[in-house]
Amino acid sequence: MKARFTPALFAHAEAVLGQLLGFDHPADAVVSRYFREHRELGHADRAFVAETVFAVLRRGRSLEARCAGKLSDRNRLLVALAVTRGWSQRELAPVLKASEEEWLAAAKALADSELPPAVRCDLPDWLYARLETLFGAEETLALAAALNQPAPLDLRVNTLKSDRDTVLTRFAADGIVAQPGALSPLAVRLRDKPALARYPLFLEGAFEVQDEGSQLLGFLLEPKRGEMVVDFCAGAGGKTLLLGALMRNTGRLYAFDVSDKRLANLKPRLARSGLSNVHPARIEHERDQKIKRLAGKADRVLVDAPCSGLGTLRRNPDLKWRQSAESVAELTAKQAAILASAARLVRPGGRVVYATCSLLREENEAIVEAFLATHPDFVLTPASSVLARAGIELDGDMLRLLPHRHHTDGFFAAVLDRKS
Numbered sequence: 119m120k121a122r123f124t125p126a127l128f129a130h131a132e133a134v135l136g137q138l139l140g141f142d143h144p145a146d147a148v149v150s151r152y153f154r155e156h157r158e159l160g161h162a163d164r165a166f167v168a169e170t171v172f173a174v175l176r177r178g179r180s181l182e183a184r185c186a187g188k189l190s191d192r193n194r195l196l197v198a199l200a201v202t203r204g205w206s207q208r209e210l211a212p213v214l215k216a217s218e219e220e221w222l223a224a225a226k227a228l229a230d231s232e233l234p235p236a237v238r239c240d241l242p243d244w245l246y247a248r249l250e251t252l253f254g255a256e257e258t259l260a261l262a263a264a265l266n267q268p269a270p271l272d273l274r275v276n277t278l279k280s281d282r283d284t285v286l287t288r289f290a291a292d293g294i295v296a297q298p299g300a301l302s303p304l305a306v307r308l309r310d311k312p313a314l315a316r317y318p319l320f321l322e323g324a325f326e327v328q329d330e331g332s333q334l335l336g337f338l339l340e341p342k343r344g345e346m347v348v349d350f351c352a353g354a355g356g357k358t359l360l361l362g363a364l365m366r367n368t369g370r371l372y373a374f375d376v377s378d379k380r381l382a383n384l385k386p387r388l389a390r391s392g393l394s395n396v397h398p399a400r401i402e403h404e405r406d407q408k409i410k411r412l413a414g415k416a417d418r419v420l421v422d423a424p425c426s427g428l429g430t431l432r433r434n435p436d437l438k439w440r441q442s443a444e445s446v447a448e449l450t451a452k453q454a455a456i457l458a459s460a461a462r463l464v465r466p467g468g469r470v471v472y473a474t475c476s477l478l479r480e481e482n483e484a485i486v487e488a489f490l491a492t493h494p495d496f497v498l499t500p501a502s503s504v505l506a507r508a509g510i511e512l513d514g515d516m517l518r519l520l521p522h523r524h525h526t527d528g529f530f531a532a533v534l535d536r537k538s
């Protein structure tokens with residue numbers, strides 16, 4: 119169902135955009151709060167507002183260039199609707215003033231090829247420069263185009279409760295268009311974004327929402343029945359739940375995080391999952407006493423490190439404007455310290471997997487290379503050979519997923535095995 123386009127609905131979008139462009143809080147939190155305060159907005163109205171303001175966040179630089187100096191929230195929204203969403207002046211008629219028609223036509227007529235590369239890619243200059251160094255100008259253009267598209271909705275089937283064929287069959291019966299993921303044997307990708315919070319299979323714990331790329335981290339860690347496994351930066355626990363299922367609900371699985379709020383979000387998911395081998399615990403920092411007690415005892419440790427999140431721009435487009443070269447430099451120091459602490463938990467013959475959802479070499483390969491240089495008792499095990507055991511075909515000694523190549527979020531991971 120499409121929202122009825124009115125001046126009042128446009129005013130809501132303008133109000134939300136005004137709050138977003140301060141970049142004081144994550145965009146999804148700002149939008150959610152606004153909708154809680156304006157319950158009169160129906161499902162279609164909320165979808166219109168969210169999609170339109172996110173289009174401005176994604177395409178900020180090229181839209182501003184098209185505004186030709188007339189930079190207001192109103193103008194940004196009009197150009198976003200005309201250019202990124204392809205609306206005609208007739209469709210915009212309820213809000214478009216006669217004095218704006220010529221200006222908007224000129225904004226729409228400006229060709230992408232006339233814009234400088236970083237503006238065309240809708241990236242800040244510092245980020246464009248780093249990606250161009252890594253991937254070259256042509257591939258950076260393709261990568262940026264993929265990052266500027268909304269992400270699809272991916273699910274992970276909970277093998278303790280169901281299997282992929284059963285879930286797909288049920289979706290088909292209920293008119294939900296879905297297909298198996300191309301990489302993860304547990305992934306299901308939905309064509310649309312139906313509301314699933316009250317859907318019976320979700321309430322039964324048969325699946326969780328999780329990007330297909332994120333699911334591969336579990337297959338890199340390869341946790342076994344009865345092992346002691348640590349999810350070092352568990353967050354809201356999406357990967358914890360995957361590890362627990364791969365362990366067939368045996369052994370001990372510790373979910374550590376510095377945030378009470380994130381661990382609280384894990385509780386209802388844990389209850390649905392049917393897992394009883396998970397032990398969530400808040401830690402103060404990577405040198406917490408709870409961690410020291412496990413030194414040399416863990417079979418496997420997953421480090422999904424705090425990072426810039428630049429691989430998730432399809433979902434969090436505001437991150438490219440909220441991060442900076444300076445904030446990334448601060449993160450790399452933290453990442454190196456966290457990996458070193460996590461590695462102390464691993465027994466001889468055990469494994470640590472270091473992962474981020476960043477695109478940048480300094481948060482990824484550079485951290486792993488520096489770690490290996492100072493930890494001669496660890497070796498890099500080729501990610502491709504580990505994934506092959508799960509029937510997943512991907513090349514490379516380290517995992518690097520990119521949205522324009524793999525149709526997932528941007529992910530990086532390295533498998534570091536401790537010598538026996």
